[in-house]
Amino acid sequence: MSSLAQQRDKRNYALHLLYTRQEFDECLKQIDKVLEETDGLCEYAIYIKALIMRHRGKIQESLQLFQQATAINPHNVANLKQVGRSLYLLGKHKAAVDVYEEAAKFGAPDWEIMHNKGLCFMYLKLYDRAIESFRVAIDIQPHDSTFLQLGKVYSMMDDYGQAINVYMEALEHSPENPEILTTLGLLFLRTNDNSRAFDYLSTSLTHDPRNPRTILAAGSIIQDHSDMDVALVKYRVAAVQTPNSPQLWNNIGMCFFGKQRYIAAIACLKKALYLGPFEWIISYNLGLVHLHTGQYASAFHYFSASVNLKPDFAHSYMYLAVTLARLDDFENACAAYEKAIQMAGAPGEPVFHLNYAILLYNQKQTDAARAHLAHFRSLFAELDEEARRADPEVAEQSALLGQLLGV
Structure with missing residues (x-):
């Protein structure tokens, strides 16, 4: 090896050492000296400077430096990959794909190139091409x-079956990965398979x-089974890690609501709303807590906000109708019931019709x-035994209204 080559390797090693130690200021000083000595033609020094710029959030500057390094050595795949990465971080996904495709022409098949191409296609909403790229990467x-x-791409396509298959395949390679176990548990939760969801979430928590x-997901399942105290113990652990999570404070608030501690419930939910004002x-x-405690004006305010944030959730309209009825606004209550029934679609929600029937009876209609x-009775009869017994008050109200109407 020539003395010139030895000197270059020694210099590059010194820069690498400073970079890996994260002594960025000293590293940049050395890089400036090297670039001055080499008339700005030291590829490695430019590459390291670009990495430092990206680390400091100067993405545009890092892109220009990586492009400069690529101009010096156009066939260096590492440079091309970093140009693609910078374009991706700048949101220029189509340009990033072009660069990755250029990089793929050199050398052996590269996992990183295919994975990052998949990410770009995912953000471009070209889901089939994203799936193809991720499959090649795997x-x-x-x-x-x-x-x-x-799995995320399949979830975005609402193809939860395929997403579950992907995560199951992932577990064959990494059976103890908590993130995969949690994501799988959340998918089962989304598909209403609570027992399997809890199994995977519990396994994740062991690791x-x-x-x-x-914890949040496992706690919500425990909460759904009305074991509020156990759920609160879980949430206490999570609160240490993420004290500013709106979802966490929302769940804690609903635990207190389940325990009939309404002031604590409202306090926690208001904290959640402060942390996540756009969480419908x-x-x-x-709205539910204020309706339950007879604070109808406040309940109306929160249900209205919920409807504005998520206009396609039928139950919000139903509870808004109940609130309006308590506020003696019959006309708007009827409009809200009509909207709830319309949004529920076929076959429909039995309780919407029952509550609407009670309101109409009270107004002598x-x-x-x-x-x-x-309509309520025909829908209620189609429910399974467990669903019919879930809330005994529904059957009682139906029987009472039937007697009053002579039905």
Whole structure:
């Protein structure tokens, strides 16, 4: 090896050492000296400077430096990959794909190139091409991150079955990865398979007992089974890790609501709303608590906010109708019930018709009340035994209204 080559390698090693130690200021000083000595033609020095710029959030500057390094050595795949990465971080996904495709022409098949191409296609909403790229990346080298992104694409396409298959495949390679276990648990939760969801979330917690995302999901299942005290113990652990999570405070608030501690529930939900003002479910839950405690004007305010944030959730309109009825606004209450029934679609929600029938009876509109009661009974009869017994008050109200209407 020539003395010139030795000197270059020694210099590059010194820069690498400073970079890996994160002594960035000293590293940049040395880089400036090197670039001055080499008339700005030292590829490695430019490459390291670009990495430092990106680390400091100067993405545009880093892109220009990586492009400069690529101009010096156009066939260096590492430079091209970094140009693609910078374009991706700048949101220029189509340009990034072009660069990755250029990089793929050199050398052996590269997992990183295919994975990053998949990410670009995902953000461009070209889901089929994203799936194809992620699959090629997995064939080159299975990585947990690629499995997670592939499953995410299927979830974005509402193809939960395929997403579950992908995460199951991922577990064959990494059976103890908490993130995969949690994501799988959340998918089962989304598909209403609560027992399997809880199994995977519990397994995830054995490997990472303080993961707030997993605790939140597991706690919500426990909460759904009305075991509020156990759920609150779980949430206490999560609160140490993520004290400013609106979802966490929302769940804590609903635990207190389940325990009939209404002041604590409102306090926690208001904290959640402060942390996440655009989370519709928090406004919805605040509406429920205020409705339950007879604060109808406040309930109206929160249900209205919930409807504005998520206009396609039928139950918000139903509870808004109940609130308006308590505020003696019959006309708008009827409009809200009509909207709720329309949004519920076929076959419909039985309780919407029952509540509407009660309102109509109270307003002496007995014929319309009978029609909605009949609709309720036909829908209620189609439910399974467990669903019919879930809330005994529904059957009681139906029987009482039937007697009053002579049905």
